[in-house]
Structures are given as C-alpha cells and as structure tokens.
Amino acid sequence: MQAKWWYVNPNLIDGYGSLLPPSTPMADGNQRYFRDANKLRLTVEGAWVRDDKDGWPKGSNDLVIASRFRIGKKPPITKLHLYRPDVPEKTWEPVAFHPEIFATNDFRESDGEIALQLNIYDEDGLRDDAQQQLNQALDGSTSAFALAFPVFAPYASLTAGVGRAMAALVDKLDEHDELIKGKIRLSVNKPANQPFDHLQPGLLVCFASSVDASSLLLGSDRKIYYQDQGTHKLYQEKSYCVIRIDRDGPSAPEFEINQSMATLLTEIELGKGSKGTQALVHLRETLEAYTTFKRLKRHNELQGKASRSEEENQLLDELKSDPKLAPYIGS
Known part of the structure; x- marks a missing residue:
C-alpha cells in the first residue's frame, strides 16, 4: 500500500x-x-x-x-x-x-x-x-x-x-x-x-x-x-x-484565547464583501458572551461591597434580575 x-x-x-x-x-x-x-x-x-x-x-x-x-x-x-x-x-x-x-x-x-x-x-x-x-x-x-x-x-x-x-x-x-x-x-x-x-x-x-x-x-x-x-x-x-x-x-492559558481571537478575525475577514451572515453571527455571539461576563463580574463586585450608594443598589438589583445572569448568581 x-x-x-x-x-x-x-x-x-x-x-x-x-x-x-x-x-x-x-x-x-x-x-x-x-x-x-x-x-x-x-x-x-x-x-x-x-x-x-x-x-x-x-x-x-x-x-x-x-x-x-x-x-x-x-x-x-x-x-x-x-x-x-x-x-x-x-x-x-x-x-x-x-x-x-x-x-x-x-x-x-x-x-x-x-x-x-x-x-x-x-x-x-x-x-x-x-x-x-x-x-x-x-x-x-x-x-x-x-x-x-x-x-x-x-x-x-x-x-x-x-x-x-x-x-x-x-x-x-x-x-x-x-x-x-x-x-x-x-x-x-x-x-x-x-x-x-x-x-x-x-x-x-x-x-x-x-x-x-x-x-x-x-x-x-x-x-x-x-x-x-x-x-x-x-x-x-x-x-x-x-x-x-x-x-x-x-501549553499556556493565553493560547486558547489567541486561538479564539484568530477564529473571530478570520470569520470577519472571510465575511467582508460576502452576502453571508456567519461572520456577524459569530461576532454577535462573542460580544454577547463578553458582555454577560462583564455584567457578572460587576455583580460580584457590588455584591461584595460592605456599603453601596443608592445608584449602586439600583444597578445591583438590575443585574440580579437579568435572566442571562440568573444561572450564574442563583436566587
């Protein structure tokens, strides 16, 4: 053979x-x-x-x-x-x-x-x-x-x-x-x-x-x-x-991040001048995940503060009611 x-x-x-x-x-x-x-x-x-x-x-x-x-x-x-x-x-x-x-x-x-x-x-x-x-x-x-x-x-x-x-x-x-x-x-x-x-x-x-x-x-x-x-x-x-x-x-934590970034950039490059929407879909999914993470991080910061302003309490209540955060912060 x-x-x-x-x-x-x-x-x-x-x-x-x-x-x-x-x-x-x-x-x-x-x-x-x-x-x-x-x-x-x-x-x-x-x-x-x-x-x-x-x-x-x-x-x-x-x-x-x-x-x-x-x-x-x-x-x-x-x-x-x-x-x-x-x-x-x-x-x-x-x-x-x-x-x-x-x-x-x-x-x-x-x-x-x-x-x-x-x-x-x-x-x-x-x-x-x-x-x-x-x-x-x-x-x-x-x-x-x-x-x-x-x-x-x-x-x-x-x-x-x-x-x-x-x-x-x-x-x-x-x-x-x-x-x-x-x-x-x-x-x-x-x-x-x-x-x-x-x-x-x-x-x-x-x-x-x-x-x-x-x-x-x-x-x-x-x-x-x-x-x-x-x-x-x-x-x-x-x-x-x-x-x-x-x-x-x-081999290093940053490798998988770089790999994901390369995938996203390639999606965008391939989508230029194309009638397809896959690049935009991928970009939207990535930014939605990033936004959810940032809001979760902000929730944890506010939750951990010993004292909060009225505006911070309002924001914390808003974050607690976000259905996208509910699976991660519990009741």
Whole structure:
C-alpha cells in the first residue's frame, strides 16, 4: 500500500512504532475517543528535510513550517510554526517556536472533524535584512503571538519589514518551493469498521510523496527508521513531518484565547464583501458572551461591597434580575 499519511500508536514498543493507515483504530478500544469536555492538542513535532531546493551549487533551505486547520464548520486558520534560515539537507528540524496546531480544554464532539493541511517549503524570497528582522520578531514575546497567527499581523505593532516578510511567508502558501504538502481530514469518533481517518491519540507522519511504509518504523526521537539485518537505520529517501495528537490542553492559558481571537478575525475577514451572515453571527455571539461576563463580574463586585450608594443598589438589583445572569448568581 502506498500513501502519504501514516498513523503510529502512541505506545511505542522498545522505542519504535509501526506505520499504519490513519483509518486504523487504536488497539486500546475506547481510549481512542475524544468526548465532550476532553482536552485535545495537535502539535508539529518536527520535519526531516531530505532535499535542497536551491539546486546547484548545493546550499541549504530557508525552512518554513506552516499549517492550515479547520475545526468543524469554523473558518480555516493559518499557523506559522517555524522559520529557520540555512537548514542543510538531510536534517531533522524540531519545532520549538510554536508547535501547537490546535489545542483546547473543552473539546466538542459535535464539531465532527478536523481538517488539516501542512505546508513545508523553502522560502528564498527574503533578503538578509528581512530574515534578521523576522528572526528578532520571533524571539520577541510582544510580537510572537502575531507571527504564530498571521491573521493578527495587521493589528500588531510589527515593523514594515517584518510585516512584508510575514506576507511573503504565509501568503499564497501553494506557490513556494514545496518540500512537503499534505491534507488530511480526521473524523471524530467514527466506527472502526468504516473508512474514516480517525482523530485519536498517537502520531501522524506525512511524507513528501506516497510511500510503502510496511517496513518503516517511527522512533521515539520522531525520526523514521528501517531495519537492516536486525539494526535500525535512518530512513533518508523522502522528506517527512511528524504530528502528535494527545490529551493535553494548551501549553499556556493565553493560547486558547489567541486561538479564539484568530477564529473571530478570520470569520470577519472571510465575511467582508460576502452576502453571508456567519461572520456577524459569530461576532454577535462573542460580544454577547463578553458582555454577560462583564455584567457578572460587576455583580460580584457590588455584591461584595460592605456599603453601596443608592445608584449602586439600583444597578445591583438590575443585574440580579437579568435572566442571562440568573444561572450564574442563583436566587
């Protein structure tokens, strides 16, 4: 069987795991399911780059790892995971900057599926000064979130040079020197005997092109190996990327907030010039939830005061009678 995408069970045996079709359910039965309110995280572990796209004379790749994911019917979100100049060919490059593709502390089964696209490519269009500015921005805590979610870039305090560099990296993802490109749709809690690629704990491997993985193994170091007379040897025929799916939540509390902001901004951008109302509906729901939270916070502040003015008592009575707050403040 030849395929680009392969699945590896999370429980490696002696540090290695066989590559299986993504439609293969976990051996642990019910452990494969993600239920409502479960934690879920998808991360890019790294990529092994075989090819130098610069041609002759041989040089190196200015490596970019990006993803585009869609949860259920929500809009597709673009993420930048890594930009690394001068990466030699035949190199494993781990992702340390922003490995999360998607993460949540409150998974919803009703979303139905996660659609994922990987874009790993060589970017040769940036000048040396733009490379330096972008690397400095990646190291800066104030702008790093805007680079991880490129939809934030127009609203962040990025310099003109960094903004142009960002546009060169993430705009028109399909037009760069491609190293690895793969798309997969991971279905939520589908029966094991139906031909779906499953969203389940484990690791996914995406190769640059289809391979017969029957003799290949994924090591605990996230590299691909084959066996030769009982010895594990490094596989070097094609580039590949490794993704992990686990039951951890976001690595930091602000990640899920940034992720929600990126979803909202993308909804608004997609809604510009469109006759559809989904962007406005999403915006209204978000602002209604925010307003309810602010009113609840104000209720608690007033309720906790030792003495209140007449106007404050009137406002507190109004808040207590708000039907949207009733489930949270009791009788």
